[in-house]
Amino acid sequence: MCQSILFFTIGVWLLQQQETLPNLTWGAGIVVILGAALIYQRKTSWQQAAAPILAAALACSTGFFYAAFFAQQRLADALPAAWQGKNIQVIGVVAQLPKQHDHGLRFVFDVEKVLTPNATVPTRILLASHEHENGTSFNIHAGERWQFTIRLKQPHGSRNPHDFDFEAWMLENKLRANGYIHPKGNNQRLDTLAYSPGYYIESLREKVRNHILATTAFPSDPHSSLQVRPDTRTMIGDRYDTEENRHYAGVLTALAIGDQASIPAAQWQIFTRTGVNHLMSISGLHITMLSGLGFAAGYWFWRRSARLTRMLPARKAATLAGLLVGLSYALLAGFGVPAQRTVYMLTTIAAVLWLSRTVAPSQTLAAALLVVLLLDPWAVLSPGFWLSFGAVGLIFYVTAHRLRPLHWLATYGRLQWAMSIGLIPPLLGMFQQISLVSPVANAFAIPLVSFVVVPLTLLGAGFHIEWPLWLANQAMSLCYSLLEWLNHLPEVVWVQHAPATWSLIIGMLGVFWLLMPRGFPARWLGMIGLLPMFLVQPPIPPDGALSLVIFDVGQGLAVAAQTRNHALLYDTGPNFNSEANSGNRILIPSLRGMGIAKLDGLMVTHDDNDHTGGAATILQNIPTRWLSSSLAEDHPLLLQAASTQRCMNAQTWEWDGVHFEVLHPSAESYATEKIRDNNRSCVLKISTGQHSVLLAADIEKEAEWELLEQHREKLATTLLVVPHHGSKTSSVDDFVDATHPRYAVFTVGYRNRYGHPNKEVVRRYREAGSELLRSDRDGAIIVNMDAQDFSVERYRKSHARYWHPSITGIPKFKRATTDRVTQMQP
Template identity: 40%
Template structure:
């Protein structure tokens, strides 16, 4: 059966690499083939003649079934897609709030289970599960709690929806995959226009379903924690440990937790669920053996081990419910149930088989778990422990002293922690591009504090009556604050983190082989040499242009602009994308992660074309995260951003410099242009030309027709470029005929947000490019665009290179 499970996993893995799903006749054939192959594996005559027939047939049957099953689930989810004609239309929907509301930049964000949708007085079909944002004074907050939107409430909303869509960038977070995994097939916002005929109104205060009841309990627990700790800096961490909601943890705190390698502790993780389940199972086992101190002979009715297994599963189920049945928590629950069943049936013989069975069950219910780092880290961590400790433990003699036993336990824990740390290094580098060097020390400190003290007390305190809840949670908060202070000091030591570009698949395989070598049993020759297999992983350098070459990445930051220019030894960023809210920006979500994946730990120059948020919103976040030698912009000297920046110069026409054979020249604005008081910020956008010996690109910011005319008049022979970043996102007031005739580009890029409210790019502007036979890219349609200017000019888009069946087309 193990070979069938391996095949099942391989089939699912194959499907997740596909751009389209198999059609229904092909899937029907796969289903029949899986049954046929699996049946053949039971034929005695075939097995006797061909001993390998059984595992090979089951492997093939599992692979066919993996493709068949995961395709069926994917087709069911995709069938819920919002019809394209209903995108961005005024709909009236009725349904219930099906998740915990989250604070979202002065509003509230929540999942909504729809019951009815109306468009222009007729019923229409929309997805059952949608994600809504309500930014209105009606969704005001008291402390951390949405005042009016609560789980289980039934509302009528005026909404505008769009199909699932997110930024598509190399090595970036796949928001569309996350939505697909959650079963969310449309996102949108509540329309608060008072002129609409149907008001936004509460229909029912609570609609009972089991999930709504669970979310209502979670909401009450969250309220109690915030009321007990109204000014608690780490109250959000306690909420995360009790109900699994991590939104209230600040980005700065997450950075500390990530740098010290303890982020897995700051949530309802597999470790906490297993620990709480195990502690409760141990308690029930002890009481069951003593028949709960009664005269009943309970162990004669049911062995204590089986009673403990039932209790452990029950407690795990309760804790997972507190987490809102989140996907990572469900994975852990599946593993605990499988182990309990194996123990109950007396088949807990080889734990590796149980581990494989658990992986199969997890993927049966959630095939997309295979795409999540947490799945691989969880199972590899357990597998590493099994591999590193198999046949290497010894039973202590009964006569050993308590000190000897304690020393043995601590030694075993240290060796296990060391094995897990070593075993996860290659995957950590693959998924995150960095590894915490002080992680073992930080975990040795944090695991006992968080798992054995903070988490149990936080769970207990959250249900205690007042004033006990205030007392207990204050103690818990003090423990977290003290731990955070120590972790902050550790996390910012110079050697705390080792970063490197995202490694290739072959480097990971080589490093994993070295890891197995290092963790091999004593007596294995030269185990220390396994460390040499890590060197390519840690010392790998990113690919970079050669002399006289430039690589230009036009990033997908929604409705905004950010362009990275890479030469052989230098990096320039043109614009920094928008800031979406007080806690989120394109710089933190898109630009910085991409720079880290490229192995870029500093920028030589940032050019901010002008001060509008969609171009300058990420500037402070970026300069706070990595060193920047110089910032150029057209922002006025008295602007807040300019006054905060340590190094700033204004863009001035005539500025020139050269890096490794690549020439940079500023064409606009001239010094006199700054003197015109009638200029809008758009009209002062910096215009930069980047030229290799053979090709050139023109970066234009938000200039409009007047500035285009000035450039044509001032530089009739300098505007020629092979690539044009379309001015002002392709607005109606830009991309004029004289300008396009002067630039004569082969490619043009519109940096626009999906269904943006400005209507960019304007149809008339797009038509001009089409009539001139200029190939156009759009970041809302194509994702990030990469140009490589060398001996030839090559281009490609992220969505073209990373097409997957769940992505919106």
């Protein structure tokens, strides 16, 4: 059974790697043929030898086409392109816990009825509400039925190397469109609570959250990211109104109902760096612990009555009680993948106890794995899926079938060692970092959080009692203080490049070898299997070559240029909200995955949010030798950099045989205050032999004419990042003719409000013979060039998945995965 489920899982995973969905008719035929071959095989020796192969192929094919069938059904529930950005009136239910963002709420909405004639809306969508001009906002709660006027768009996210796939997340969560509530539309609450068990649970979760926040968090701190709506605030006494007691309301909320969004970013960073972030959600350990308490309580109570014992054995009754407690907690927590895995394992164990059967731990884990994938084939896209099942698998691997039982303290130490070593490959593969203090942090955090904080939090939240929440907050304060002390130690986190896939496989084999039972010979050889993940570096450009990534950051600009021994970041994209920007969401993960651990230079072209939004985060997290910019001398960013300089015409340098030259602005322009920031943008040309890239930032017509007067002969380029995102205020005819790019790149946001790029500007570059690229359609543009070759990769095309459809409503230019221009040196 375990082998078949494992191959079924592989089949489901393989489907999620496909660019297009397979033909289900062919798929059904393949499954039938394999099944028939397995059933009707003769008993010859070679056929018996082939039986395991047939069984594996059948299980893998079944998983593959099973996932394909459900993917086809889910993709069919789509928003037509013609209805993007249009007003649509709908009636539906707030399906999940609303979450606070900077200017309102964000929530999942189940559409029950579409009032706008001929409009088609997916059954489940993601909506945002925004504050009105007077500062008020919609008072929306989970489980309520509302009528909204909404504007939607199809799921679309940025596509960059080592970046979060927003479109995959939307598909996994059955969200087939996202948008916002039109503030001037016909918006009204119809019912305070829609009748449905799921909606009732979500409403209960919100009440629990409000109670915890009202008890442990006060809005008097203007810097707190926890905002409690006025209708949920209660005065509970001065003893709670201190920053220390307010500080962990978000953590307690996450532990009670799984709302991790309530945890402030600064705290989450500490938890991640110390390796205890898995505890700040509803983990399998928490559910198992509470289920065990439920079993013990049920067993004690049932045995008190002879009549009850005659009706049903106490062990079976206690098993049912423990399962119900675990299921209730998992439902209250939102029933994520770790919770699902634990509940299904507990259900299997409960069934075994009821049937008086014996089942191996591996079979229990396999049964839970199968149920998770049957209900949610997209679970394999979630890091939590692999970490959750991987962690439990490691626990079984190091504890099951051991000949001599160990003291509980020795067992606990062995498990900590197994988790620390065993999770290195998946953590490096998915996040490119591991906490070096994780074993120490988990040694005290696991018992403190799981056996003190969680029970007290649930006691206070479940019975609306204040003192358990206060005690839980104090215990969390102690835990956090110890974690902060660990975090202040030098080099607490190992950060590196993304390991090659083959090195991760070898690393996992090394882990299994290293964790063999005591007495197994040469276990230390397993450490050798871990080395390739650390030692094998990603490919870097040779001397005289350049690797360039024009990131997809939405409506903004960020470009990374890498030579053999140096790296430059040109602009840093936009700021999204108070806790998210292009730096921490896109650039740092991408640069880290590419193996760029430090920057020799950061060039911030001018003072616009869509170019400077991630700069502060970059300077705080990546060592940077110098900052070059056109920013004012008193700009806050200049105070963060180790060395600063103004970018100006005639600045040149050479890195590893690659030539860099600043063409604009002039030194004299800094004395003229009336020049627009856009026209003082730093313009950079990077050249290798006959090929070059011209980065023009946001210059407009005036700056273009100045460039034509001073550097007309230097403007010809192989690839041009089009000025000002293709705005009509830029790209005059003479500038287009002088640059005459083979490739013209428009860095624009999907359905941006500015209408970039302008149709007339697009026409000019097309008539000039340029190949037109767009970040909203093509994702990141990856360029590799040297004196002879010039190649361009469109990341959205080269890493396409079936949930990444061609974007409609955008002009269809010639497309290819990789283009190559070869030019021989004279």
